[in-house]
Amino acid sequence: MYQVVIGACAAPLLSFDELLAADANPAGAGWSRPDLVWLQGASCSGCSTSFLNIEQITILDFLTYFTRLLYHPNLSSATGDQVPQILNKLAASGKPYILVMEGAIPAGMPHACMMAGRPIGEWVRLLAAKASRCIAAGTCAVSGGVAKMTGTLTGAVSLDEFLKQRSIKTPSVNLPACPMHPGHLVYTLLHFIKSKGLPELDDARRPRRFFTHSVHERCPRYAAFQARDFALRIGEEGCLMELGCQGPVTYNDCVAIGYNGNTNNCVRAGHPCIGCAGELFPRPLLYHTHVDPGIAAGIMLKRT
Ligand code: SF4
Ligand code: SF4
Helix, strand or coil: CCCCCCCCCCCCCCCHHHHHCCCCCCCCCCCCCCEEEEEECECCCHHHHHHCCCCCCCHHHHHHHHCEEEECCCCCCCCCCHHHHHHHHHHHHCCCEEEEEECEEECCCHHHCEECCEEHHHHHHHHHHHCCEEEEECHHHHHCHHHHCCCCCCCEECHHHHHHHCCCCCCEEEECCCCCCHHHHHHHHHHHHHHCCCCCECCCCCEHHHHCCEHHHHCCCHHHHHCCCECCCCCCCCECHHHCCCHHHCECCHHHHCECCCCECHHHHCCCCCCCCCCCCCCCCCCCCCCCHHHHHHHHHHHC
């Protein structure tokens, strides 16, 4: 079972099982099913795909029993004129709903990302302003990610930056990683649904439950790091620091919970952490190494 225990947290440490108990509400009085709308900006849909991999509950149960999904670009059958009708009706309804934002917003080149004939930024502004909560799903939405890396021309901004520039005060939660871990989103939403509040957040408004510890702190290669036993090529035994591992400066519980049913994660598989949950992701040279000239040469060849 997915269970992460982190100390020094003021909010109750509710487990997935407690949150999923159909009728029980461990944190107080009854709960109701919130409306949910999901928008995609400059993204690869990877966080949507990751979301479908939730393991603690079927995606169908989550989207129909615990929430009511009004619109998702990949999952909804609504197309064409139906989409703006759904979104405009929701914005005008005055009802509470949660907005999940996947991808950055190309604020400097609005036509780079259009939906129903309008720049995605206009939809975000309309829907975020009236949402009861916003959730930035994945690194592109949290800090710009791939869409904001050096050399891109779209003027992409994160959800936070976008809301701040427009003085939109809707409380938001940041769930970085590329892709976002499905458990992070589902836990956050279930916590909100069942307790009417968010899990405790850090200064970057990330749930402490998931982002308190660095990858390095929990790495199975930490003993090798202490022994100064460094791998010189990807896949070798030993600490991956000499291969550019970003584990010491990246905060995420991916080592503890893994992806795809805890099958694996990067450092467990022998690949350096590339800092996908960090705000500087992606760096121009993701696999930067001072040691392995073959890898460096390969990168340079691909980039030229
Ligand atoms: S492989 Fe990376 S995360 Fe693991 S001990 Fe080495 S530097 Fe730290
Ligand atoms: S090890 Fe690093 S790159 Fe891999 S999932 Fe975790 S934070 Fe992201």
